[in-house]
């Protein structure tokens with residue numbers, strides 16, 4: 001028995017991690033600069049205040065006196081940016097007719113129609129489909145796209 005995941009109680013970073021792992025098959029990849037054979041200063045930039053790695057993003061102020069400790073590359077902020085959420089949408093669409101995962105795509109499509117308030121019984125959507133499609137798509141936010149994808153792959157999620 002697993003507990004239901006409460007979306008509202010999660011931080012944006014926890015939500016992004018859930019999408020990365022459950023949808024995008026994300027695995028941590030260590031910063032290239034952590035390789036001892038590579039000059040550790042290769043990807044470093046600095047200003048008067050601090051230094052940072054342009055690859056993994058880790059930052060240290062000069063005042064801290066700490067050396068840069070390279071880390072795994074961060075995954076995209078799927079629930080916080082439309083650029084990244086669109087990768088989730090494309091991943092779900094790719095599942096159509098692929099590896100027996102058409103069900104994921106079909107359920108995702110249903111969820112997205114529901115989010116947008118699509119009413120197929122409404123004659124208006126037949127007469128003016130473009131109006132309905134764009135009105136519906138305008139309601140899609142990064143968070144809603146990610147929730148629709150997670151629910152499509154049977155993640156037990158409680159979200160408004």
Ligand SMILES: [Zn+2]
Pocket residue numbers: 031032033034043053054055056057058070071
């Ligand atoms: Zn790094």
